[in-house]
Structures are given as structure tokens and as C-alpha cells.
Amino acid sequence: MMRLEDLAFAPVVLPLLGAAMAFCAKAFLKGRATRILEYAGAAVGLGLPWISFAATFQAVMAGEVLQGVVGGWYGGVGVLYRFDGLAWLVNVLGYSVAIASWVYSLGAGPRGPTFTAVFLIQTAALAATAMTADLFNLFVCLEVMGIASYVLVASSDKPGALLASFSYLMVSATAMVFFLLGVYGFYRLTGSLSYVGISEALRTLPDSGGTAALVSLALVTAAVAVRVAVMPLYGWLPDAHALAPHAISAVLSGVLIKTPLFALSRVLLILPAGSLAGEMMGYSGAVTALAGVILALSQKDAKKLLAYHSISQIGYVVCAWGAAIAAGMATETGRIMMAAAFLHAFYHALFKGLLFLTVGTTTDCAGQRDVHRLRGAARLLRSWGGERIPLTLVGFSIGALAISAVPPFNGFASKTALSEAMKGSWQYGLLFVAGIGTATSFIKLSRIYWPAGKGVVGRPRDAATVDVAGYPRDTTTRATVLLAEGWLALLCVAGGIAASPIFAVVYRLLSENGTADAVSLGLYSWPNLLKTTLTLAGGALLFFGVVSGPGSAALKRIRERSLSFHGLFVSFAFGTAFLTWWLLYGFRFLR
Amino acid sequence: MTERLLLLSLFLVGFCGVLANKNIIKKIFGLTLINNAVVILFVLEGARVGQHAPIMEEGIETIVDPIPQALMLTAIVIGVCITALALALAFRLYRNTGTFNIDAIRRKVHDAS
Numbered sequence: 001m002m003r004l005e006d007l008a009f010a011p012v013v014l015p016l017l018g019a020a021m022a023f024c025a026k027a028f029l030k031g032r033a034t035r036i037l038e039y040a041g042a043a044v045g046l047g048l049p050w051i052s053f054a055a056t057f058q059a060v061m062a063g064e065v066l067q068g069v070v071g072g073w074y075g076g077v078g079v080l081y082r083f084d085g086l087a088w089l090v091n092v093l094g095y096s097v098a099i100a101s102w103v104y105s106l107g108a109g110p111r112g113p114t115f116t117a118v119f120l121i122q123t124a125a126l127a128a129t130a131m132t133a134d135l136f137n138l139f140v141c142l143e144v145m146g147i148a149s150y151v152l153v154a155s156s157d158k159p160g161a162l163l164a165s166f167s168y169l170m171v172s173a174t175a176m177v178f179f180l181l182g183v184y185g186f187y188r189l190t191g192s193l194s195y196v197g198i199s200e201a202l203r204t205l206p207d208s209g210g211t212a213a214l215v216s217l218a219l220v221t222a223a224v225a226v227r228v229a230v231m232p233l234y235g236w237l238p239d240a241h242a243l244a245p246h247a248i249s250a251v252l253s254g255v256l257i258k259t260p261l262f263a264l265s266r267v268l269l270i271l272p273a274g275s276l277a278g279e280m281m282g283y284s285g286a287v288t289a290l291a292g293v294i295l296a297l298s299q300k301d302a303k304k305l306l307a308y309h310s311i312s313q314i315g316y317v318v319c320a321w322g323a324a325i326a327a328g329m330a331t332e333t334g335r336i337m338m339a340a341a342f343l344h345a346f347y348h349a350l351f352k353g354l355l356f357l358t359v360g361t362t363t364d365c366a367g368q369r370d371v372h373r374l375r376g377a378a379r380l381l382r383s384w385g386g387e388r389i390p391l392t393l394v395g396f397s398i399g400a401l402a403i404s405a406v407p408p409f410n411g412f413a414s415k416t417a418l419s420e421a422m423k424g425s426w427q428y429g430l431l432f433v434a435g436i437g438t439a440t441s442f443i444k445l446s447r448i449y450w451p452a453g454k455g456v457v458g459r460p461r462d463a464a465t466v467d468v469a470g471y472p473r474d475t476t477t478r479a480t481v482l483l484a485e486g487w488l489a490l491l492c493v494a495g496g497i498a499a500s501p502i503f504a505v506v507y508r509l510l511s512e513n514g515t516a517d518a519v520s521l522g523l524y525s526w527p528n529l530l531k532t533t534l535t536l537a538g539g540a541l542l543f544f545g546v547v548s549g550p551g552s553a554a555l556k557r558i559r560e561r562s563l564s565f566h567g568l569f570v571s572f573a574f575g576t577a578f579l580t581w582w583l584l585y586g587f588r589f590l591r
Numbered sequence: 592m593t594e595r596l597l598l599l600s601l602f603l604v605g606f607c608g609v610l611a612n613k614n615i616i617k618k619i620f621g622l623t624l625i626n627n628a629v630v631i632l633f634v635l636e637g638a639r640v641g642q643h644a645p646i647m648e649e650g651i652e653t654i655v656d657p658i659p660q661a662l663m664l665t666a667i668v669i670g671v672c673i674t675a676l677a678l679a680l681a682f683r684l685y686r687n688t689g690t691f692n693i694d695a696i697r698r699k700v701h702d703a704s
Contacts, residue, residue, distance in 0.1 A: 140669065159700045166615065166680045170619075173673045188636055
């Protein structure tokens with residue numbers, strides 16, 4: 001009889017098995033057999049874990065926590081894991097987008113067993129990150145996830161992607177060294193590595209470990225914040241996400257920046273002073289939401305615009321997440337904020353994945369990524385892409401409406417839940433303004449589909465597509481591409497329509513003991529609809545401001561601000577120092 | 592105390608390398624240095640409680656704390672992977688742009704796109 005505790009490992013072990021199958025396919029087989037084994041590996045790695053989610057759903061819904069020590073070692077030596085509602089939710093988020101991205105990659109590249117294997121390793125790492133309850137194991141999981149993603153970003157062989165991957169690697173590996181220093185601090189103070197062990201030992205120390213514990217906490221938090229890409233640690237993200245292959249961009253933006261965040265919430269919720277660190281993260285999230293939108297508005301590269309929007313949207317998530325941690329999960333406001341944060345993270349993964357895939361398909365088909373120059377892409381998709389039914393266009397429209405929070409799509413539900421939860425705080429105002437900016441920049445982006453005037457810029461019919469190995473040379477949209485887009489579009493619509501029951505499930509799963517009272521999400525109230533109308537009207541007005549002379553000159557200046565490699569490290573050092581100062585002295589200013 | 596000061600200076604040298612050196616190979620060296628500084632710090636911490644390697648034989652009594660050593664083996668492996676990958680990326684950047692200077696690479700990549 002298989003125990004549920006064993007099933008909880010399926011999302012980690014099965015993708016690794018799939019990766020091994022894909023590597024074997026590359027090493028030992030030739031021709032058709034390679035592909036069959038590779039696809040079988042992907043099916044094992046991305047498909048079978050769903051059985052485990054289905055099997056464990058009832059248990060985690062009832063508030064049961066599947067936990068123990070990996071490999072049956074005794075506590076204190078072994079690695080603790082904890083598969084609860086949070087881990088379940090983060091896994092479902094990750095796997096929904098991962099499947100779509102992998103299917104998309106079959107049509108649009110990168111292809112091959114090596115890619116599949118690395119992709120599966122990354123998926124395994126994110127599942128492991130979601131369920132670890134041990135600080136050193138968190139370090140290992142984050143590093144494995146990171147290494148897989150550096151490889152995947154670099155897998156489009158453009159020099160820009162190589163540089164982006166290199167910068168991402170350097171800044172995040174350096175941050176992980178600081179994380180390790182934080183682990184050292186905690187180990188020295190407490191002699192323990194599991195979250196529970198550290199927290200219990202710290203509480204017996206005078207002043208909860210004092211300065212040393214706070215500095216260690218700041219180091220750990222700041223290192224994870226680099227992965228989450230909140231201000232001011234976002235610098236590596238735009239290039240990495242914009243220059244990676246489209247399928248990878250979808251996973252990076254949709255999943256990889258959120259998994260570390262929710263893994264960090266386990267640490268912050270249990271350690272003393274964790275709520276202070278969460279509070280600071282929440283403030284920087286609110287600033288990130290607005291700053292990300294302003295930067296996004298100034299971009300002219302279609303995928304870079306989307307990448308900056310990922311920063312902005314993760315800002316929304318972090319804002320509510322930080323407020324939830326500051327309030328604590330024992331309070332109802334805290335639980336509602338955390339549920340809203342997760343709901344937005346989940347829905348953002350779906351619609352941003354969809355946007356990256358559809359915009360990627362469009363720009364590949366047109367051979368042009370500049371949003372100021374590309375026009376008439378709807379026609380190009382029909383004539384060159386061979387799309388009788390304009391599925392890519394429909395998918396883009398759904399994604400753009402969702403991110404601009406238009407009902408009934410999923411973005412409306414999650415943004416409304418978020419702003420309901422944050423109502424009355426100063427962050428609420430920032431998020432509202434960021435919402436207007438989001439609407440504006442998607443009006444700007446959707447212009448690529450508008451009918452072309454005389455200034456149509458596309459690529460001559462016979463010119464080669466992006467001349468990179470593994471990319472299709474013809475511009476026909478493949479069936480797998482449409483399938484992936486269709487799946488995500490479907491989830492976006494379904495998530496919007498069924499938002500209330502989904503929110504109730506998320507709320508229940510995140511409430512620790514499962515005894516939480518039910519909550520309802522009042523979505524379609526008059527104030528909410530009025531707010532949406534206001535946001536859209538503001539967005540349209542702002543759009544005219546942006547395309548005017550002074551507006552575009554100001555944005556050009558923002559776009560061409562100088563970015564340097566060492567700036568990434570300076571901002572990391574500055575951010576860490578600031579967080580340390582905040583934990584030691586700064587928070588007193590607000591009390 | 593001396594050991595810790597030496598490790599701090601090793602760490603700072605490495606961090607300066609990552610931050611200020613223009614050559615990407617030397618940046619990777621810097622990353623390795625800071626990683627190693629933290630690894631040695633951990634091992635040093637484990638050695639506070641004893642002198643001998645944790646291999647239980649006749650006459651061995653005061654052993655060092657084995658957990659930091661086990662952890663650091665893992666950290667060293669990860670560090671090697673990162674270094675190898677970073678060097679591979681540096682090589683491909685060199686092949687594409689003909690230079691190891693980060694500013695020159697940035698300029699060339701920017702001009703190409």
C-alpha cells in the first residue's frame with residue numbers, strides 16, 4: 001500500500017525519472033526511438049504527477065500535513081520536508097504552465113532530448129523548493145532550479161541571450177553565497193537547519209539571537225528576493241526573460257519567480273522577526289508594481305515589455321504577500337491577503353504564460369519585435385502563419401484583457417481580490433495607479449495587431465526566420481503551438497468564471513489547520529465594476545499622453561537609462577544593507 | 592580570530608573581483624573565491640568542538656562537527672557546477688563577440704540587436 005507521504009514525492013521524483021529517460025534517449029537511441037523515449041519521459045515527468053495531486057488533494061484539503069524526513073533518517077540529521085496546502089498549490093501552478101510550455105516548445109523550439117531533460121530537472125527543482133522545510137535544502141533546491149534556468153535561457157543561441165544568462169548567473173550565484181552566509185549564521189546560533197529547529201532554538205536564546213539572527217535573516221531574505229526580482233533587485237530579469245526562447249519565458253515569468261517567494265514564506269512565518277522582513281518585502285512590492293509598469297511603458301521590444309510587466313505583477317503579489325506575513329496567518333486578514341496573493345500569482349502565471357506564447361508566435365511569424373514598427377500582425381498570422389481561425393490573436397486578446405483586469409477573465413478576479421484585501425492602505429493607491437499603467441501599455445502592445453496603414457513593416461515573404469538552430473524556418477504556426485495557447489486561454493477564462501470557488505479552495509488550503517471558515521469573494525459589485533471602468537478609461541487617456549510628443553520623449557529617456565553589469569551587484573549590496581538596517585533599527589520609525 | 596579575518600579578506604577580494612573587474616573570467620574567479628571563503632568558514636565553525644576527522648577509530652575522541660563538512664561537500668559540488676556553466680557561457684560569449692571585457696560585450700550585443 002502506497003502511503004500518501006510517498007506520493008507527495010512524486011512531483012519531485014517523476015520529472016527526474018523523465019529527465020533520465022530523455023538523457024538515455026539521447027545517449028543510446030537513434031532516429032524515431034529517441035523521440036518516442038523522450039516524449040515518454042516528458043509524459044512521465046509532466047503528466048503523472050497530476051495523479052499524485054489528485055490523490056493528495058483530499059488530505060491537504062482536510063488540513064493534513066504530509067511531512068517527515070527524507071530517506072527515513074532521524075531528525076536533526078535528515079532533511080525535513082512538508083507537503084501541505086501551500087506546496088500543493090505551488091505545484092499545481094508550476095505544472096499547469098510547465099505542460100503548456102513544453103507542448104509549445106514542440107512546435108516552436110527549442111527541441112530535442114537535452115532541452116526536455118533540463119526542462120524536467122527545472123520542474124523537479126521547483127516542486128522540491130515548494131515542499132522543503134530545511135534551510136540548507138532550500139539552498140540546494142534554489143541552486144538546482146537556478147542552474148537549470150541559466151541553461152534554458154542560454155539555449156537560444158543569440159549573443160544577447162548568452163549575456164543575459166551570464167548576468168543572471170553571476171548575480172544570483174553571488175546572492176546564493178550570501179544566502180549560505182545566512183545559513184551559517186543560523187547554524188552557528190542554533191546548531192539546527194530545519195525551520196522548526198531554528199525557530200525553537202532561537203526562541204530560547206536571549207533576545208531571540210539578537211543582531212546575528214537578524215543579519216542572517218536579512219541575508220537569506222535578500223538572496224531569495226533576487227530570484228523574485230522585486231525592486232531594487234530586478235535588474236537581471238528583463239533581458240533574461242525577453243531573450244529566452246518563448247516557451248522558457250513563459251515558465252520563467254509564470255512560475256520561477258513565484259516559487260522562491262512562497263518557499264520563503266515558510267521561513268518568514270516561523271522565524272522570530274520574520275514578519276518584519278515580510279513587511280519590508282511588501283512595501284518594496286508595492287513600489288515594484290508601479291515602477292515596473294513605468295519601465296514597461298517605455299519599452300519598444302514586445303517581449304521586454306512583457307518582462308517588465310512580470311516585474312510589476314510580481315510586485316502586486318509580493319505586496320499582498322508581505323502584508324499577509326506582517327499580519328500573520330493566525331488572523332483572518334492575513335489569510336485573506338495570502339490567498340489573494342497566491343490567486344494572483346497563479347492567475348498571473350496563466351495569463352502571462354499565454355501572453356509570452358502568443359506574442360512570441362506573432363513576432364516569430366512577422367520577424368519583427370518592435371512594437372512601434374510592427375503593424376497588421378493579425379493579417380500576417382492569417383496569411384503567413386496559416387491560421388484560419390485566429391487562435392493566437394484570440395489568445396493574446398484574452399491575455400491582454402486578463403492582465404488589464406477586465407471581467408470576466410481571471411485577472412479581474414485576482415486583482416479585485418487583491419485590492420479588496422489591501423483596501424485602506426497606502427499601497428492600495430500605488431496598485432491602482434499601476435493598474436492604469438497596465439491597461440495603457442497593453443493598448444500600446446495590442447497595436448501590433450491593428451490593421452496596417454501604409455507604414456507596414458514586416459519581413460519579405462521569402463526571407464529566413466530567426467536563423468537559430470532549433471527554430472522553425474517556415475512561419476506556419478504548428479498545431480502544438482495552438483494547443484498550448486488554447487489550453488492556457490481556456491484556463492484563463494475558466495479561472496475567471498470559477499474564481500469564487502477557486503478562491504475558497506485556495507483560502508482553505510492556505511489556512512494552516514484546515515478549520516478555516518468559508519470566505520466569499522464579492523466580485524461583481526458596483527464599486528468594483530466602476531473601478532474597472534475608471535482604470536480602463538484612465539488607461540486610454542494615459543495612452544494618448546504616452547504617444548504624444550513630450551510623453552514619448554520622457555519614455556525614451558527612461559528606456560535608454562544606463563544599465564550596467566556592476567549595477568546589479570551594487571543594488572544587491574545596497575538592498576541587503578537596507579534590509580539589515582530595517583530589521584535592526586529601521587522598523588522603529590514606523591511604530 | 593586570525594582565521595576569520597583572513598577569510599573576510601578572501602571574501603572581500605573575491606567580491607571586489609566580481610564587482611569591479613571588467614574581465615568576465617576574473618569575475619568568475621571572484622565568484623569562486625567568495626564561495627570558497629564561505630565554505631571554509633563553515634568548516635572552521637565545525638572545528639570549534641574538536642580536532643579530529645569524524646572517522647571513528649581507536650583513540651579518536653574529540654571529533655569535529657561532521658554536519659558542516661557534509662553540507663559543504665554539497666556546496667562545493669554546486670559551486671563547481673556554477674563555475675563550469677559560467678565558463679561555458681564565457682567561452683560562447685567570447686566566440687560570439689571576440690572579447691572577455693564585459694563593457695565591450697555589452698556594447699557589441701547592444702549594437703547587434
